[in-house]
Amino acid sequence: MALRFRLCARAALPEGGLAEFTVDGVTWPVLAGVIDGEIIATAGVCPHEDVHMVGGHLEGTALTCPGHGYTFDLRTGACTHDPDLTLRRYRVSEQAGDVWVELI
Numbered sequence: 001m002a003l004r005f006r007l008c009a010r011a012a013l014p015e016g017g018l019a020e021f022t023v024d025g026v027t028w029p030v031l032a033g034v035i036d037g038e039i040i041a042t043a044g045v046c047p048h049e050d051v052h053m054v055g056g057h058l059e060g061t062a063l064t065c066p067g068h069g070y071t072f073d074l075r076t077g078a079c080t081h082d083p084d085l086t087l088r089r090y091r092v093s094e095q096a097g098d099v100w101v102e103l104i
C-alpha cells in the first residue's frame, strides 16, 4: 500500500517550471511543477550522484541535471545519458486544493 503525503497547495506549484519541496518526515526533497498542463513530481535529487535537481535546465519535459549534465525525461524518468539511471517519478493526486504525492 502506497503512503501519500501532502506536498503543497495546488496554487504553489509553478506553471511551466519546477520547484523543490520538503515533506514532513521525509529526508529527501521533491521536485514538482506543472509541465504541459500535467502535475509532475519527481525525486529532487539526481540518481547519478545525489545533486539537487532544482537548479537544472528545463526544456519541454527534458530536465538537465546541474551536476554533470545528464538529461532526464520528466514523463518517464528515463535518463538519455545512462539507461541504468531513472529519475524517480511519484504518483500525484489533488484533493481540496492540495497536491498529494505517493512517495513510498
Ligand code: FES
Binding pocket: 046, 047, 048, 049, 050, 051, 065, 066, 067, 068, 069, 070
Ligand atoms: S549528479 Fe546529476 S548528472 Fe551527475
